Each structure stands twice: as C-alpha cells, then as structure tokens.
Amino acid sequence: MSNFTFLKTDWPDLYETAREAERNVASTSPPCSSAPKSSGKTCTNHLTPC
DSSP states (O other): OOGGGGGGOOOOOHHHHHHHHHHEEEEESSHHHHHHHHHHHHHHHHHHHH
C-alpha cells in the first residue's frame, strides 16, 4: 500500500514519481534524492500553467 494511491487516478505521472521516492526512502543511493525532486517538479507542472 502506498501513501500516494489517491494521486493514481487523476495524476498518474505524479503518482509514479512519488511512489518511486517512497520505494527508495530507506536507500542511500542517488535515486533516493532524485525521486523526491522529480515529484516536486511534476507537482509544480500540474499547478502552474505553461
């Protein structure tokens, strides 16, 4: 179960990046720090029109 399931229907791309960050939370590898950054960028793109 994910903390981000509520995003899956309306924002699947945001869900995927948030889920990736969640899966890597216990890791010290580079994806652990890049996935949250990617999630933040995706969220910002949804909230601000281009």
